[in-house]
Amino acid sequence: MSRLRLEGVTRRFGGLVAVDNVSFDVPAEGVTAVIGPNGAGKTTLFSLISGFLPPSAGKITFDGQDITGHAPQSIAARGLVRTFQLVKLFEDLSVLDNVKVGCHLHGKAGLFSALLRPASARREEAQVEARARDLLAFTGLAALADEPASALPYGRQRMLELARAMAAGPKLILLDEPAAGLNAEESAALSRIIRRIADDGTTVLLIEHDMTLVMNTADRVVVVDFGRKIAQGTPAQVRADPAVIAAYLGAPEPSDTESPSAQETAHG
Ligand SMILES: Nc1ncnc2c1ncn2[C@@H]1O[C@H](COP(=O)(O)OP(=O)(O)OP(=O)(O)O)[C@@H](O)[C@H]1O
Secondary structure, three states: OEEEEEEEEEEEEOOEEEEEEEEEEEEOOOEEEEEOOOOOOHHHHHHHHOOOOOOOEEEEEEOOEEOOOOOHHHHHHOOEEEOOOOOOOOOOOEHHHHHHHHHHOOOOOOHHHHHHOHHHHHHHHHHHHHHHHHHHHHOOOHHHOOOEHHHOOHHHHHHHHHHHHHHOOOOEEEEEOOOOOOOHHHHHHHHHHHHHHHHOOOEEEEEOOOHHHHHHHOOEEEEEEOOEEEEEEOHHHHHOOHHHHHHHHOOOOOOOOHHHHHHHHHHO
């Protein structure tokens, strides 16, 4: 069974069709990437999947359950968690506490149970702390646990956002341009981390402009252009697909990050 299934998903903004009758399956195993020129509808697609926007038409199924139009919190509670293009951390909290906040999304020890069942709440707190520290080690942030999140350089903040999203123990993680603003070394480290997340059993669906990361990390790629799915397949298949090459070469104003990717897709 697919982890995620989109059937005829459409989103209109007035007269503009930002996502146009898009259907694809995301298998539970591995990394699936969504690529496409600027304005192709990728972020809108993620907002539809994660419940931040309702679709105008179509159906979205997660683990066999219809989640179309459900609220973001209800979708997150089912195990579908999203990161954003722009980092959204709790800047005044420490690095460790940012990850602990993510863990508490799934913790049983809310405020009342913490008051009523202090022993079990304390046990859970210890488990949360251990899990948070594991995730910091996993993302290379262990030595920075006590720093305020705002003190981290940008690349580290992106890693922290990933650690926090993983803290919730998601079944599927949606990563919106995780390599944006990272240098080549950070991007390579990110690629390894994403691979390990998938190998450990979490489904990864990502939007990315960094074609090196996509080609090295994704098992399969879905390509969108002007809101429509124009191709899907392995990285090698899509980079050789004439429709994909045309979409990238025809992109009106490729961004700085997209420009080399476009050429790489076209010529690589
Ligand atoms: N809230 C909105 N209201 C009106 N139009 C919108 C809204 N959100 C997105 N759009 C439009 O929908 C289209 C798709 O935008 P979207 O941000 O999903 O593309 P994208 O592929 O994520 O682009 P990028 O790669 O630049 O992030 C664009 O034409 C955009 O201007």
